[in-house]
Amino acid sequence: MFTSAQLHLAKVFLKIFLRNRQSIFFSMLFPLIFTGVFFFSGGPSDPIKLGLVNMSQSDIASQFSDLVIAEPSFKVTKGSLVELKEELILGDQTAIILIPEDFTFMEDSSQLSLILDASQVRQASSIQETLENSLLAIERDVRGIKPMFNLVVEDVQARPQRYIDFLLPGILAYMLMNLCIAGSGFNIVEYRRRGILKRLFVTPIQPKDFIVAIILSRMVIVLAQISVMLGLAIMLLDINVVGGLPSLYGMVILGTFIFLCIGFFLGSLAKTQEAIQPIVALTSFPQLILSGVFFPISSMHEFIQPIAHVLPLSVVVSGLRGITNDGMALLTLNSTTVGVGIWMAISFLVAIKYFVWKEVAN
Amino acid sequence: MDSISFNIKAGEVYGLLGPNGAGKTSTLEMLEGMNDIDGGSAIINGMDVSQNSYEVKKIIGVQLQANEYFDRLNLIELLILFGKLYSQEIDPITLLEGVNLAEKANAKPEELSGGQKQRFSIACALVNNPKVLFLDEPTTGLDPQAKRNLWQLIKDLNSDGMTIVLTTHNMEEAEYLCDRIAIMDQGKIVAEDTPQNLILKYAPEPPQAALHGNIEDVFLVLTGHELRD
Numbered sequence: 001m002f003t004s005a006q007l008h009l010a011k012v013f014l015k016i017f018l019r020n021r022q023s024i025f026f027s028m029l030f031p032l033i034f035t036g037v038f039f040f041s042g043g044p045s046d047p048i049k050l051g052l053v054n055m056s057q058s059d060i061a062s063q064f065s066d067l068v069i070a071e072p073s074f075k076v077t078k079g080s081l082v083e084l085k086e087e088l089i090l091g092d093q094t095a096i097i098l099i100p101e102d103f104t105f106m107e108d109s110s111q112l113s114l115i116l117d118a119s120q121v122r123q124a125s126s127i128q129e130t131l132e133n134s135l136l137a138i139e140r141d142v143r144g145i146k147p148m149f150n151l152v153v154e155d156v157q158a159r160p161q162r163y164i165d166f167l168l169p170g171i172l173a174y175m176l177m178n179l180c181i182a183g184s185g186f187n188i189v190e191y192r193r194r195g196i197l198k199r200l201f202v203t204p205i206q207p208k209d210f211i212v213a214i215i216l217s218r219m220v221i222v223l224a225q226i227s228v229m230l231g232l233a234i235m236l237l238d239i240n241v242v243g244g245l246p247s248l249y250g251m252v253i254l255g256t257f258i259f260l261c262i263g264f265f266l267g268s269l270a271k272t273q274e275a276i277q278p279i280v281a282l283t284s285f286p287q288l289i290l291s292g293v294f295f296p297i298s299s300m301h302e303f304i305q306p307i308a309h310v311l312p313l314s315v316v317v318s319g320l321r322g323i324t325n326d327g328m329a330l331l332t333l334n335s336t337t338v339g340v341g342i343w344m345a346i347s348f349l350v351a352i353k354y355f356v357w358k359e360v361a362n
Numbered sequence: 363m364d365s366i367s368f369n370i371k372a373g374e375v376y377g378l379l380g381p382n383g384a385g386k387t388s389t390l391e392m393l394e395g396m397n398d399i400d401g402g403s404a405i406i407n408g409m410d411v412s413q414n415s416y417e418v419k420k421i422i423g424v425q426l427q428a429n430e431y432f433d434r435l436n437l438i439e440l441l442i443l444f445g446k447l448y449s450q451e452i453d454p455i456t457l458l459e460g461v462n463l464a465e466k467a468n469a470k471p472e473e474l475s476g477g478q479k480q481r482f483s484i485a486c487a488l489v490n491n492p493k494v495l496f497l498d499e500p501t502t503g504l505d506p507q508a509k510r511n512l513w514q515l516i517k518d519l520n521s522d523g524m525t526i527v528l529t530t531h532n533m534e535e536a537e538y539l540c541d542r543i544a545i546m547d548q549g550k551i552v553a554e555d556t557p558q559n560l561i562l563k564y565a566p567e568p569p570q571a572a573l574h575g576n577i578e579d580v581f582l583v584l585t586g587h588e589l590r591d
Contacts, residue, residue, distance in 0.1 A: 003449070004446060005446050005449055008442075008443065008446035009446070009447070012432065012439070015434070015439075016433060016434050016435065019434040020433075020434065191432075194428075194430040195426065195428035195430045196430050196431060196432060198396070198426060199428075199430065199431070199486075200447065201396070202394055202396060202419065202424040202426070203419060203444065203448060203490075204416045204417075204419040204420045204447070204448060205447050206416065358396070
């Protein structure tokens with residue numbers, strides 16, 4: 001299947017990578033940071049710091065006050081309006097609830113005041129919902145009534161519903177794209193500039209031997225990097241790959257192939273190391289936005305959707321998401337797997353056809 | 363290139379001379395299958411280079427002007443790699459001994475001196491035991507000791523039957539090494555013959571008899587003939 005020259009060259013590329021400790025360190029840093037960010041941001045949020053000024057002497061006011069203090073999403077400080085206002089200005093409080101003197105009637109709607117600092121108004125608006133819900137619950141408790149409705153959200157296939165479950169396959173695909181394009185595109189420009197490719201191609205090897213060798217070696221490296229990320233995600237973020245790890249790895253291998261070939265093409269397009277960077281940015285950044293990494297393609301403008309659906313990153317994201325979240329198998333024949341197949345053929349053909357090993361005249 | 367035509371006999375050392383931009387390296391690269399030939403043909407060992415470039419590459423060895431290799435690999439690893447590219451198992455130490463670099467076997471190319479790099483570059487070109495060896499300005503930038511050492515290496519390879527084609531700016535080198543010389547200018551071959559015949563034809567007046575050696579001889583007497591790197 002592979003020639004001994006291809007296998008040996010692949011082994012050499014792997015050896016070169018493994019001897020570059022700095023590159024190993026940084027390639028493992030991204031998965032660690034990514035999982036770390038989600039792991040530490042996933043816990044319960046800090047309680048809202050609330051100042052409470054009770055001007056009323058009524059029983060109902062003190063009962064209300066006790067319930068506000070007991071509410072777990074608030075950290076309540078009781079005090080005078082003057083003191084608490086100072087703390088609010090200093091940022092020690094997020095808001096102050098003022099229970100007015102005439103807070104007596106249970107039947108009529110009594111007015112509560114919420115005092116905010118304008119500089120923190122954006123933060124306060126984001127917590128307003130929590131505040132209103134908590135006040136509503138307290139009011140129900142004080143009035144002794146039970147809620148009439150309770151909304152429970154359930155997925156029709158009992159799939160994972162957290163944002164991280166949606167995001168992870170997208171980030172995996174995006175990481176795959178970046179690792180691969182850097183591994184082939186940037187390397188090839190550098191090897192060409194230094195005349196290393198020219199030295200290789202005075203021997204009887206062909207572009208396809210070189211491309212296959214880089215694909216084989218990068219495949220090993222990328223699979224190791226993806227495994228670290230996936231392992232951490234499964235252990236720390238409780239990610240469940242519904243379609244099974246073999247299918248997921250299969251799709252990662254196909255995606256690696258596509259992106260490495262695209263990297264070769266971009267590396268042949270760029271004449272210099274300075275040119276490859278904007279060319280890669282121009283290729284990867286629009287795909288990051290359009291390929292459904294952070295939000296579904298169906299939420300985009302109708303005009304852009306047909307284009308977004310056929311991008312290489314989109315088909316890989318969709319493939320990985322189908323396997324991770326929807327339990328699809330790798331070999332299921334659908335528009336995604338057909339898209340992956342088409343991109344594999346296109347990218348390999350352009351990589352070989354346009355492969356440039358000589359120095360390119362400026 | 364402008365309608366050039368020449369023959370190189372098996373076992374010959376053939377020199378391409380000419381000022382910068384004369385077309386020496388382009389000619390060499392056409393013979394090596396690295397540059398397209400848009401008119402005419404180049405035949406090596408009975409094979410047309412344009413049609414069988416991969417077959418031709420199997421029987422030639424090439425030393426380029428630029429000597430860059432993959433990072434983080436030592437000389438042994440690089441030689442084994444080049445051997446594999448010809449699908450051959452090689453003995454790297456024997457090859458390194460042949461170019462006087464056995465003691466540097468575990469060094470990386472960037473740790474070598476200029477002369478050592480050139481000798482390593484020739485070792486890389488010899489991994490497939492080629493019929494024809496192409497050398498592009500092999501002694502440029504070398505000190506006299508390293509240059510003389512490389513000349514001896516080229517002589518030895520040739521006496522073992524290897525055909526050698528080289529380009530050079532060094533006239534003394536051409537005269538010393540080459541059986542025949544082609545002088546190129548502006549893409550054409552303006553003269554081709556043995557060094558002796560070329561001298562008789564174009565510079566027939568004998569030079570004043572040298573009573574002494576030249577300054578390079580002085581340099582070598584004072585600093586010794588042995589290699590310094």
